[in-house]
Amino acid sequence: MLVARSAPRESLIVTGARVLDPVEGVDAQVDVRVDDGTIAAIGASLERNAHRVVEGTGLVLAPAFVDPHVHLRSPGREDEETIASGTAAAAAGGYCAILAMPNTEPVVDSAAVLGSLLEQAKTEAEVPVGFLASITKRQEGAELTEMGELADEGAVGFTDDGRPVVASSLMWRALQYASITDRPLAVHCEDPTLSRGGHMREGIVSAELGIGGWPSIAESVMVERDLALAEYEGRPLHLMHLSAHESVDALRRAQAAAVRATAEVTPHHLVLTDDAVRSLDPNVKMNPPLGTQHDREALVEALRDGTISCIATDHAPHARHEKEVPFEEAPFGVTGLETSFAALYTHLVEPGVLPLETLLERMSAGPARAYGLDPPRIAVGAPANLVLLDPNASWQVTERGFRSRSVNSWLLGKTLNGRVRLTVAAGRVVHES
Ligand SMILES: [Zn+2]
Numbered sequence: 001m002l003v004a005r006s007a008p009r010e011s012l013i014v015t016g017a018r019v020l021d022p023v024e025g026v027d028a029q030v031d032v033r034v035d036d037g038t039i040a041a042i043g044a045s046l047e048r049n050a051h052r053v054v055e056g057t058g059l060v061l062a063p064a065f066v067d068p069h070v071h072l073r074s075p076g077r078e079d080e081e082t083i084a085s086g087t088a089a090a091a092a093g094g095y096c097a098i099l100a101m102p103n104t105e106p107v108v109d110s111a112a113v114l115g116s117l118l119e120q121a122k123t124e125a126e127v128p129v130g131f132l133a134s135i136t137k138r139q140e141g142a143e144l145t146e147m148g149e150l151a152d153e154g155a156v157g158f159t160d161d162g163r164p165v166v167a168s169s170l171m172w173r174a175l176q177y178a179s180i181t182d183r184p185l186a187v188h189c190e191d192p193t194l195s196r197g198g199h200m201r202e203g204i205v206s207a208e209l210g211i212g213g214w215p216s217i218a219e220s221v222m223v224e225r226d227l228a229l230a231e232y233e234g235r236p237l238h239l240m241h242l243s244a245h246e247s248v249d250a251l252r253r254a255q256a257a258a259v260r261a262t263a264e265v266t267p268h269h270l271v272l273t274d275d276a277v278r279s280l281d282p283n284v285k286m287n288p289p290l291g292t293q294h295d296r297e298a299l300v301e302a303l304r305d306g307t308i309s310c311i312a313t314d315h316a317p318h319a320r321h322e323k324e325v326p327f328e329e330a331p332f333g334v335t336g337l338e339t340s341f342a343a344l345y346t347h348l349v350e351p352g353v354l355p356l357e358t359l360l361e362r363m364s365a366g367p368a369r370a371y372g373l374d375p376p377r378i379a380v381g382a383p384a385n386l387v388l389l390d391p392n393a394s395w396q397v398t399e400r401g402f403r404s405r406s407v408n409s410w411l412l413g414k415t416l417n418g419r420v421r422l423t424v425a426a427g428r429v430v431h432e433s
């Protein structure tokens with residue numbers, strides 16, 4: 001169940017844009033008219049019906065994005081993000097829907113906590129938001145939550161993100177219960193006995209810097225285990241924020257064996273390597289940590305060929321005072337909602353590494369499908385979930401430019417190409433620049 005604040009649906013017409021919907025197979029310079037929040041007509045020189053006109057010449061109109069992995073920090077850390085600020089940041093990033101993680105204070109592990117979040121989202125959320133509930137109570141990895149009750153209350157899935165489910169027996173039972181609720185199970189794959197004490201990826205750079213590293217196998221052995229459990233139970237599984245080539249190999253093998261596994265990758269893992277940690281900037285400290293060039297290339301290739309079907313920001317806001325400390329003391333996590341498209345357009349599409357159509361699909365239909373949501377599409381009769389992109393815009397990422405309450409972006413000060421000009425979510429204009 002996705003919820004947003006209620007507001008009147010709008011009517012508008014976007015004229016002259018390159019309309020690009022890889023799922024519907026549309027790539028043409030045509031007008032798109034929205035009547036009362038629903039796509040009513042697509043074609044050349046459409047009747048404008050006295051609607052507001054958005055001039056789209058030179059721009060790309062695509063299905064808006066879906067982010068399957070966002071930390072909204074509510075309840076508990078509203079100094080870092082709120083439902084209102086996080087969904088406003090999502091709107092600015094071109095998203096029409098986001099999914100929020102349950103590792104809040106308190107953890108979303110009961111129908112009561114989930115119910116109050118859903119109520120709050122009905123008055124605050126700028127774009128539709130869905131909430132995942134935790135797999136284990138307080139995310140302590142000891143006792144399963146009441147998954148059936150949480151699903152009935154509206155949980156869109158289950159995860160202990162931020163932590164792995166360490167005990168295999170518990171993960172096995174979680175898969176069995178998830179089959180009853182029919183909601184996806186999403187896993188943060190990390191073997192804490194291997195990652196303990198690590199602040200970055202273990203390797204040449206960590207050795208040179210003298211910083212404790214966590215090895216790639218801390219992720220991939222858990223990926224292998226979770227895929228084995230999913231195969232044994234015949235249940236689907238969603239792997240979060242993959243970072244290591246060994247994990248990609250394991251996923252590829254599992255999919256070839258007909259295991260129903262989906263996976264996501266973040267913009268930072270697609271663009272950066274552990275070499276970036278030489279800056280000792282706490283804004284390149286994330287979990288899982290940045291990998292090698294080999295990992296980066298494997299992730300890009302898996303995204304390109306569809307093995308990884310989702311781009312997820314893992315938007316993780318942190319208070320300034322928490323990040324403005326030496327690298328080893330800083331918490332893991334970076335923001336990403338407002339920069340994801342431009343970062344990937346600049347670093348993957350413009351250099352010719354990834355086709356624009358593939359990027360758009362992996363930011364929209366891919367994540368929607370992984371969670372059983374209706375993919376945003378540009379088709380007559382579909383709800384208007386649209387993003388208008390300016391491929392020729394160049395802009396600098398600055399602290400003042402964010403709608404998020406936090407500024408821990410790995411892109412601060414960088415110049416990016418490609419900008420979100422307009423976002424329409426569930427029939428409402430939620431962002432314009
Ligand atoms: Zn995680």
Ligand SMILES: [Zn+2]
Nearest residue numbers: 101161162314
């Ligand atoms: Zn996360």
